[in-house]
Amino acid sequence: MARKSQIRWLLIALLALATAGLLAFLFAPRPLAVDVAVATRGPIAETAADQGQARVRQAYVVSAPVAGRLERLPLEVGDTVVAGRTIVARLRPTPPAFLDPRARAQAEAAIAAANSAQAAAEAQAQRLKAEVVRSAADLDRTTTLWRKGFAAQAALDNARAAADAARSALVAAEADVRARRADVVAARSALTGPEAAGAGLVTVTSPAGGVVVRLDQQSERAVAAGAPLIEIGDTHGLEAQIEFLSQDAVRMRQGQRAEIYDWGGARPIPAEVRLVEPQGYTKISALGVEEQRALVMLQFTGPPSSWAGLAPGYRVWGRVFLRETPSALLAPLGALVRDNGGWAVFRLEDGRARLRPVQVGAITDRQAEILSGLAAGDRLVVFPSDKVRDGVRVRPRAEGR
Numbered sequence: 505m506a507r508k509s510q511i512r513w514l515l516i517a518l519l520a521l522a523t524a525g526l527l528a529f530l531f532a533p534r535p536l537a538v539d540v541a542v543a544t545r546g547p548i549a550e551t552a553a554d555q556g557q558a559r560v561r562q563a564y565v566v567s568a569p570v571a572g573r574l575e576r577l578p579l580e581v582g583d584t585v586v587a588g589r590t591i592v593a594r595l596r597p598t599p600p601a602f603l604d605p606r607a608r609a610q611a612e613a614a615i616a617a618a619n620s621a622q623a624a625a626e627a628q629a630q631r632l633k634a635e636v637v638r639s640a641a642d643l644d645r646t647t648t649l650w651r652k653g654f655a656a657q658a659a660l661d662n663a664r665a666a667a668d669a670a671r672s673a674l675v676a677a678e679a680d681v682r683a684r685r686a687d688v689v690a691a692r693s694a695l696t697g698p699e700a701a702g703a704g705l706v707t708v709t710s711p712a713g714g715v716v717v718r719l720d721q722q723s724e725r726a727v728a729a730g731a732p733l734i735e736i737g738d739t740h741g742l743e744a745q746i747e748f749l750s751q752d753a754v755r756m757r758q759g760q761r762a763e764i765y766d767w768g769g770a771r772p773i774p775a776e777v778r779l780v781e782p783q784g785y786t787k788i789s790a791l792g793v794e795e796q797r798a799l800v801m802l803q804f805t806g807p808p809s810s811w812a813g814l815a816p817g818y819r820v821w822g823r824v825f826l827r828e829t830p831s832a833l834l835a836p837l838g839a840l841v842r843d844n845g846g847w848a849v850f851r852l853e854d855g856r857a858r859l860r861p862v863q864v865g866a867i868t869d870r871q872a873e874i875l876s877g878l879a880a881g882d883r884l885v886v887f888p889s890d891k892v893r894d895g896v897r898v899r900p901r902a903e904g905r
Contacts, residue, residue: 535897539886540852541836548832548873550866552755553823556746558767559816560737561778561803564712565720566592571729572706573598577722582815585710585736592716593708593733598726614691622684629677636674639667714738717816737816743778744802746822750784753798755826762802764811766821773811777824778803800824827866833874839884840864840872849878850885850892852900857885859894 568574572595579585579592646663649655718735721727744764748756756777764773779801787797802822804811814820839849840862847864850857862877878884883900885892892898 535855535899536857536889536891537901538850538857538888538892538898540883540900541839541886543833543835543874543878543880543882543884545831545880546834547828547830548834548866548868548871549825549829550827550873551823551825551868552748552752553821554746554748554752555819555821556744556799557816558742558814558818558820559745560714560717561741561743561801562712562738563717564710564714564736564738565732566708566711566734566736568593568595568727568729568731568733569708570595570706571598571727572596574721574725574727574733576724577719577734579716579719579734581716581719583716585712585714585716587711587713588709590710591707592710592736595706595708595727611691615688618684618688618691622681622688625677625681625684629674629681632670632674632677636667636670639663639670643667708733710736712736712738715815742804742808742811742814742816744775744804744820744822746800746802746820747787747797748800748824750796750798752824752826753780753784753800756780756800756824760824760826761828762822762824764802764804764820764822767811767814767818769811769813771810772823773804773814774806775802775804775822777801829866829873832865833878833880834871835862835874835878835884836886837867837870837872838887841888847872850888850894850898851878852883852885852898855897855899857888857892857894857896857898 575594575596577593579590585592643663643666646655646660650657650660714736716734717737720732720734727733758777758779760777762775762777764775767773777800781799781801784796784798787795789795800822802824835849840847841849841859843859843861846861848859848861851860852858860877863875865873865875867873885898
């Protein structure tokens, strides 16, 4: 009887132990499944990127060389022009204004007065011509008498003086006739109306080769000298005007490598920093935040065929390479976590996640440069959840499948 009791208690003890072991197995903490990546070495670049627009570096504004009547421009925006050959504008003399009845009567009266003055001048010239003939004949008679001794020397001198004076008066009268005729022409010109516009033509050719980017005056109209007519852009000098934050612009220098991307083409366009404008400006962002920005000009360096289709005013994105490292220790961007105001990562050590502070350099949209705290080949937890803590047991997700 005692032996049966012992066996029964032994069975109960074994069952209790088995139950306790099963419960311990079921409720024991299991390693968390996490995504794992390996720290490697490779090239990385610290960049600054922002958006802007394409523009021409050299733009030529063609102005009217003289005042006149501009014919309708023969070009449209986007047309190609050749330097010194393509005619971009034609100017004709401005036609005179219409005459009202009073102005016409005044002009007709001025013509009549001019005609009368001309007639008087011509009559005076005819009278002086007769005086020249008479004085010449008188001089001939006095000279003949002087040679025969019947006239005094004084009489001969007076005859010569009278002849010279008559000829001089005739020259003056003929000049006055020409002046009066000119007055008649001037008086008649006052009656000229729009129907008698001059046929003179001034042509203006393109000062440079490129494309038409803007028409300041397209329709026919009267323009003043110096009025802008058309703007021509030299597309061979196409560049990008990017609005960078001022804290990024201060790190940019002329000649730094850059590229234009997300412009609609298949590949980025190689470029370089040509100019960082020294004057910044305030811009309100889409969220209503005031930002200090500066314009940076990125000059395209590739062949023109690499940006075929890109035109002035098109939106583009520009990226400037501030610092480039050919062989840096790289960690996935998703492995970085914040810790005490700095950066840290969870490194896998003996099946556990260990929080290790790291010093970070350049950061891209996918990777981060690790300056200290890691070594190549270290396995890191990527995108750790809130359950991952320092010392927690973890296992790579692939190992649990």
